[in-house]
Amino acid sequence: xxxxxxxxxxxxxxxxxxxxEAVAREDVESILEAARWAPTGGNLRPIRYVVVxxxxxxxxxxxxAPGMFQKAPVLILICINWAIIEQHRxxxxxxxxxxxxxxxxxxxxLAAHAxxxxxxxxTSFSKEAIKVILNLPGSYSPEMFICIGHKAEGARRxxxxxxxxxxxxxxxxxxxxxx
Amino acid sequence: xxxxxxxxxxxAVELLALLIxxxxxxxxxxxxxxxxxxxxATERLSALMLExxxxxxxxxxxxxxxxxxxxxxxxSDVETYTDGLDHLCREVAACLLRHSSSEGASA
Numbered sequence: 001x002x003x004x005x006x007x008x009x010x011x012x013x014x015x016x017x018x019x020x021e022a023v024a025r026e027d028v029e030s031i032l033e034a035a036r037w038a039p040t041g042g043n044l045r046p047i048r049y050v051v052v053x054x055x056x057x058x059x060x061x062x063x064x065a066p067g068m069f070q071k072a073p074v075l076i077l078i079c080i081n082w083a084i085i086e087q088h089r090x091x092x093x094x095x096x097x098x099x100x101x102x103x104x105x106x107x108x109x110l111a112a113h114a115x116x117x118x119x120x121x122x123t124s125f126s127k128e129a130i131k132v133i134l135n136l137p138g139s140y141s142p143e144m145f146i147c148i149g150h151k152a153e154g155a156r157r158x159x160x161x162x163x164x165x166x167x168x169x170x171x172x173x174x175x176x177x178x179x
Numbered sequence: 180x181x182x183x184x185x186x187x188x189x190x191a192v193e194l195l196a197l198l199i200x201x202x203x204x205x206x207x208x209x210x211x212x213x214x215x216x217x218x219x220a221t222e223r224l225s226a227l228m229l230e231x232x233x234x235x236x237x238x239x240x241x242x243x244x245x246x247x248x249x250x251x252x253x254x255s256d257v258e259t260y261t262d263g264l265d266h267l268c269r270e271v272a273a274c275l276l277r278h279s280s281s282e283g284a285s286a
Contacts, residue, residue: 063193063196063197063200064196064197064200065200066197066200066201066204066216066219066220067204069219069248069251124204124208124212124216125200125204126199126200126203126204128203129196129200161255162255
């Protein structure tokens with residue numbers, strides 16, 4: 001089982017080209033259910049999800065999201081609901097909530113991959129335009145879209161790596177030496 | 180005016196939305212994303228124009244639609260990226276000349 005989990009992590013890729021094929025509702029719900037288990041600072045759970053399947057709304061979203069190359073059949077918008085943070089009188093920084101966004105995003109993308117679906121994150125969009133298009137409550141800030149769908153045949157590979165790296169390049173063991 | 184209109188008002192507004200959103204998000208993104216956003220707008224404008232464009236532009240527009248997504252992925256390879264952009268500059272210049280010469284002919 002552990003090898004299956006690790007293999008799911010290793011083989012997930014950001015997919016930028018998807019087909020029109022619909023995603024089953026139960027799969028979308030499974031992905032959202034997985035996200036519910038993502039870690040969250042202070043166990044506050046300030047993250048909220050907005051699922052968009054309507055073709056016209058998805059089209060409008062793409063027009064204010066220059067980074068959304070996919071024409072995905074399902075978009076899941078990850079929002080921070082600042083009202084929840086205020087309710088708890090917590091002095092959480094933006095950074096803490098953004099960590100929650102990242103944890104939720106990766107959890108959803110891994111869940112999608114486990115279900116045989118393609119996914120890709122998008123943060124390059126106008127937040128103000130998205131608030132208008134989706135009529136978001138005032139306390140919601142839109143942070144990241146997760147595009148869900150089926151990988152297009154012959155889909156191009158993602159952006160080429162700037163530099164070949166391994167986990168060793170990213171890791172330092174123990175305390176740094178004094179300069 | 181003898182030339183074709185190649186965009187509807189709605190399509191033009193859609194392009195405006197993309198350009199304005201690109202301008203805003205660029206404030207939060209690395210500088211090298213700026214050409215990427217301009218190219219995305221170029222690709223979408225090309226797709227919108229293609230259906231109604233004249234033969235003077237069609238091949239150029241089709242080339243943009245096919246070439247630009249590939250260029251996005253090559254951003255980390257500066258030489259390839261620059262070559263791709265230079266290619267587009269040459270092609271758009273040739274397209275300009277085709278339009279310019281036909282304008283002169285009709286003047």
